[in-house]
Amino acid sequence: MGAKAMGARVRRIEDPALLTGRAVFTDDIHLPGMLEAAFVRSTHAHARVRGVDASAAEAMPGVFKVVTTADLPADLRTVRVPFQVPNPAITQPFQQRLLEDEEVCFVGEPIAMVLAGTRYQAEDAAAAVAVDYEVLPAASDCRDALADAAGLCHAGSDNNLCAEFKLGYGDANAAFANAEHTFRVSLWSHRGAGLAIENRAVVAEPDTLRDVVTLWSATQSPFLVKQNVVDMLDWPADRLRVIAPEVGGGFGPKTVYYVEEALIPLCAMMFERPIKWVEDRRENFVATNQERDQYWDMALACDGEGKILAVRGTMIHDTGAYMPWGIISPYISATTVPGPYVVPAYELTTRVALTNKVAVTPVRGAGRPQAVFAMERLMDRAADGLGIDRAEIRRRNFIPAEAMPYSFGLIFRDGKPMTYDSGDYPRCQAEALALADYDGFADRQAKAEAEGRHVGIGIANFVEGTGLGPFEGATVRVHANGKITVYTGGGDSGQGHWTTLAQLCAEPLGVDPQDITVEVGDTGKIANGIGTFASRIAVNAGNSVHLAATSVREKAIKVASHLLEAAEEDLDIEDGRIFVKGVPDVSTTLRDVARAVRGMPGFSLPGGVEPGLESTEYFSPPQAAYCNGTAVVEVEVDPETGRVEILSFAMAHDSGNLINPFIVDGQVQGACAHGIGNTLLEWMGYDDDAQPLTTTFADYLLPGAPDVPRIDVVHVESPTPNNPLGVKGAGEGGTIPALAAIVAAVEDALGPFGIALDDVPIMPGRLAGLVGDARARMG
Amino acid sequence: MADRRRISVTINGDTYEREVETRLLLSDFIRHECELTGTHVGCEHGVCGACTILLDGMTARSCLMLAVQADGHELLTIEGIAPNEEELHPLQQAFMDNHGLQCGYCTPGMLTTLLEFLRDNPNPTEKEVRIAISGNLCRCTGYQGIVDAALDAAGRLRGEAGA
Numbered sequence: 001m002g003a004k005a006m007g008a009r010v011r012r013i014e015d016p017a018l019l020t021g022r023a024v025f026t027d028d029i030h031l032p033g034m035l036e037a038a039f040v041r042s043t044h045a046h047a048r049v050r051g052v053d054a055s056a057a058e059a060m061p062g063v064f065k066v067v068t069t070a071d072l073p074a075d076l077r078t079v080r081v082p083f084q085v086p087n088p089a090i091t092q093p094f095q096q097r098l099l100e101d102e103e104v105c106f107v108g109e110p111i112a113m114v115l116a117g118t119r120y121q122a123e124d125a126a127a128a129v130a131v132d133y134e135v136l137p138a139a140s141d142c143r144d145a146l147a148d149a150a151g152l153c154h155a156g157s158d159n160n161l162c163a164e165f166k167l168g169y170g171d172a173n174a175a176f177a178n179a180e181h182t183f184r185v186s187l188w189s190h191r192g193a194g195l196a197i198e199n200r201a202v203v204a205e206p207d208t209l210r211d212v213v214t215l216w217s218a219t220q221s222p223f224l225v226k227q228n229v230v231d232m233l234d235w236p237a238d239r240l241r242v243i244a245p246e247v248g249g250g251f252g253p254k255t256v257y258y259v260e261e262a263l264i265p266l267c268a269m270m271f272e273r274p275i276k277w278v279e280d281r282r283e284n285f286v287a288t289n290q291e292r293d294q295y296w297d298m299a300l301a302c303d304g305e306g307k308i309l310a311v312r313g314t315m316i317h318d319t320g321a322y323m324p325w326g327i328i329s330p331y332i333s334a335t336t337v338p339g340p341y342v343v344p345a346y347e348l349t350t351r352v353a354l355t356n357k358v359a360v361t362p363v364r365g366a367g368r369p370q371a372v373f374a375m376e377r378l379m380d381r382a383a384d385g386l387g388i389d390r391a392e393i394r395r396r397n398f399i400p401a402e403a404m405p406y407s408f409g410l411i412f413r414d415g416k417p418m419t420y421d422s423g424d425y426p427r428c429q430a431e432a433l434a435l436a437d438y439d440g441f442a443d444r445q446a447k448a449e450a451e452g453r454h455v456g457i458g459i460a461n462f463v464e465g466t467g468l469g470p471f472e473g474a475t476v477r478v479h480a481n482g483k484i485t486v487y488t489g490g491g492d493s494g495q496g497h498w499t500t501l502a503q504l505c506a507e508p509l510g511v512d513p514q515d516i517t518v519e520v521g522d523t524g525k526i527a528n529g530i531g532t533f534a535s536r537i538a539v540n541a542g543n544s545v546h547l548a549a550t551s552v553r554e555k556a557i558k559v560a561s562h563l564l565e566a567a568e569e570d571l572d573i574e575d576g577r578i579f580v581k582g583v584p585d586v587s588t589t590l591r592d593v594a595r596a597v598r599g600m601p602g603f604s605l606p607g608g609v610e611p612g613l614e615s616t617e618y619f620s621p622p623q624a625a626y627c628n629g630t631a632v633v634e635v636e637v638d639p640e641t642g643r644v645e646i647l648s649f650a651m652a653h654d655s656g657n658l659i660n661p662f663i664v665d666g667q668v669q670g671a672c673a674h675g676i677g678n679t680l681l682e683w684m685g686y687d688d689d690a691q692p693l694t695t696t697f698a699d700y701l702l703p704g705a706p707d708v709p710r711i712d713v714v715h716v717e718s719p720t721p722n723n724p725l726g727v728k729g730a731g732e733g734g735t736i737p738a739l740a741a742i743v744a745a746v747e748d749a750l751g752p753f754g755i756a757l758d759d760v761p762i763m764p765g766r767l768a769g770l771v772g773d774a775r776a777r778m779g
Numbered sequence: 780m781a782d783r784r785r786i787s788v789t790i791n792g793d794t795y796e797r798e799v800e801t802r803l804l805l806s807d808f809i810r811h812e813c814e815l816t817g818t819h820v821g822c823e824h825g826v827c828g829a830c831t832i833l834l835d836g837m838t839a840r841s842c843l844m845l846a847v848q849a850d851g852h853e854l855l856t857i858e859g860i861a862p863n864e865e866e867l868h869p870l871q872q873a874f875m876d877n878h879g880l881q882c883g884y885c886t887p888g889m890l891t892t893l894l895e896f897l898r899d900n901p902n903p904t905e906k907e908v909r910i911a912i913s914g915n916l917c918r919c920t921g922y923q924g925i926v927d928a929a930l931d932a933a934g935r936l937r938g939e940a941g942a
Contacts, residue, residue, distance in 0.1 A: 015874070015883075018886055019857075019861075019871040019874055019875060020817070020858065020867070020871065021887060023817075025816070025819070025884070027816070197884045197918055198882070249881075249919055281821070281822040495881070666919075666924055669921035670919045697826035698826060702916050704914075704915075704916065704922075705908075705909040705922040706906075706910060711923060
């Protein structure tokens with residue numbers, strides 16, 4: 001089995017525990033003497049806090065303490081969240097405090113924390129904490145926020161512009177001045193919240209004897225949590241161990257660090273009691289980061305054949321009240337626009353607006369769906385304007401496969417010039433078109449039209465920088481009893497890391513993946529780590545496991561050559577046995593080698609090797625690995641109700657070599673579903689005072705099983721030369737083109753009504769309204 | 780305020796007698812009083828379906844019931860589905876074989892919902908399966924693995940060879 005582990009459709013090792021209820025999520029942890037926390041959060045988007053009266057709450061049954069700013073150690077009352085990813089373009093990097101007692105800047109900002117014997121008691125008391133607010137004007141829509149007369153997101157600042165940057169290359173203005181044709185679009189591109197079904201959750205267990213705290217958190221990034229907590233609290237690094245146990249979905253918002261993750265271990269140490277806090281769904285809607293509005297004004301210049309000459313425009317990005325993740329999302333948006341096409345000149349000016357809403361940080365896709373929407377809308381406009389088939393105009397502009405590696409003058413978020421490492425974009429589109437039977441669509445549409453039905457088709461291509469550094473490490477250890485464990489830093493929130501990493505470890509060691517234990521997301525188990533985001537684990541941790549397991553194999557063979565008195569090159573490993581090729585009886589086992597290198601008191605180690613049959617590797621990719629793909633979507637639209645039924649969704653996806661196609665298929669299907677929800681149903685609404693309007697699953701609609709079609713996936717495998725396994729990330733690719741492809745298909749279906757769709761989401765009510773307006777216009 | 784009642788609830792064949800506040804949600808009773816944490820809570824307003832359990836064989840949202848309402852009733856949760864510690868139920872095995880779960884958080888509600896559905900509809904169409912789980916949200920899978928697992932499980936439960 002071992003030798004064929006890579007690329008095999010291995011069933012998931014983690015499934016039995018999850019299927020029988022044995023798996024432990026953060027809220028499943030019960031500790032003796034544990035207090036439960038509930039938060040008092042701002043009910044206003046922007047207000048000065050004149051006072052907090054907790055006296056009534058503190059007298060309520062079961063209440064242990066109401067923690068306000070005044071209860072914190074003096075040096076922690078004003079400390080702010082460390083700034084994660086600075087960028088010279090950022091002029092106003094506002095960050096949150098542990099608890100706010102002066103100026104609250106979004107609905108949901110924590111003001112006080114109630115600790116009580118039960119969650120019920122804590123919530124009762126939180127409702128009894130009286131906060132005296134002086135309401136201030138709020139910035140809500142990000143376009144208005146940048147206007148002169150706007151309410152200020154933060155009182156005392158000059159304006160709401162927190163970053164501005166221009167990206168590009170070539171002379172776009174000259175290209176436009178001389179172009180035969182130009183096309184322009186104005187787009188509102190809304191993303192939704194991440195909305196993992198498990199909300200955030202934190203449990204802190206203090207050990208005052210040893211002066212350490214164990215923190216369980218439903219996070220994607222236990223190492224980032226640890227680093228931020230010890231930085232913010234100025235703790236010795238060894239005081240804190242962070243464990244991400246089973247995590248019930250991440251999708252981006254659980255990547256970043258939140259103040260609750262510092263406040264709770266701090267109070268656990270101060271009060272010498274374990275503390276649990278589990279976010280409820282309403283809190284998740286107001287206090288967990290989201291992605292939201294971007295407004296794009298974009299233009300494309302091309303010649304009479306539809307060949308692109310230049311793309312230019314402006315974009316406004318809503319970043320919310322604080323920017324813990326800097327300008328990562330809008331920066332990714334700006335660098336994603338050219339995508340798979342030869343764009344000789346490009347210029348985009350991005351302005352980032354502060355608004356009185358919870359912070360914006362990446363959600364699955366991370367700024368890319370919006371950028372792909374902008375580029376693909378332009379391609380559709382150009383195709384329609386010039387009378388060229390929408391697939392054909394894309395074909396005419398693809399970067400050819402033989403041009404790889406391909407650079408075009410942009411700098412990606414990793415600071416490296418954007419160089420597409422590998423990929424065959426024309427082939428990817430061809431595969432997706434074939435899967436969707438694009439050639440047969442005209443007949444299907446004509447038939448539908450004859451029956452009075454409205455069907456349409458849409459195409460979208462994307463290129464996505466995945467597998468970003470700096471690193472993710474792995475230790476592979478063969479214990480002296482022969483058991484094998486892999487340790488790595490990034491947590492798992494459904495990606496199947498245990499299985500995938502076990503496969504990669506199994507192959508060089510010649511064992512079955514089932515025989516390997518994988519421990520992820522525990523800062524106590526490996527020295528360094530980052531986290532599970534940016535489609536980075538297969539590239540970073542995957543290659544580290546591969547390198548570490550290969551190194552363990554080499555050491556095992558070296559030691560075995562001494563034990564067996566055979567030359568290293570004559571040895572092989574299979575099923576945990578190391579044997580002389582052709583003489584299988586002359587053999588030893590990984591277990592015996594592990595015992596030999598554990599040593600015996602007073603004796604030398606065989607062959608002068610280092611002790612222990614283990615290796616730790618930190619693979620650091622030289623640059624992003626660029627995944628790409630094409631979505632072709634066919635829809636039927638009911639013009640009366642605005643309901644969109646997706647008839648087929650074909651996805652050609654190239655994430656390089658596949659470690660486990662069974663798991664990658666699931667990642668692509670799930671990512672497509674996320675994009676479908678974003679496009680057709682999901683809207684995080686705020687009123688003009690920045691008060692959230694959609695804070696339940698009855699107001700904010702997630703796609704259900706009847707809304708999501710079967711996703712047909714075809715894999716094109718262009719291995720990257722930038723890592724030993726040739727793998728690229730696969731977790732987000734499906735989300736990125738879904739929006740653009742679905743909108744194009746819906747617009748095509750509504751062709752008879754002459755509706756241009758430039759705003760998303762296209763919820764049924766909006767769509768039916770547009771049809772009504774069109775009918776009125778048409779008389 | 781703390782009006783308390785003594786209740787007796789049978790869960791997965793075991794009887795749990797507890798004195799509880801009348802306002803205690805059934806989901807919290809199962810998870811935190813009985814420490815059967817396999818049932819998950821995702822929204823506490825009855826939409827996501829993760830907390831679905833079987834109450835006398837019928838699906839119920841344990842976040843929309845009070846524990847006292849379950850007094851004298853028989854519950855089945857995810858912990859009680861497998862026949863023993865070594866084996867999986869055919870539905871669980873079908874989930875594993877069809878990649879019907881990723882993070883596993885919605886899984887307890889999916890399994891209980893489908894147990895009831897497949898008992899009442901042993902030979903469903905794909906569309907019927909999708910409607911059956913339309914009250915259970917999954918953010919990971921796009922539902923495809925779940926739907927495939929349900930159809931596969933239906934075959935296994937009907938005893939079809941090779942299913």
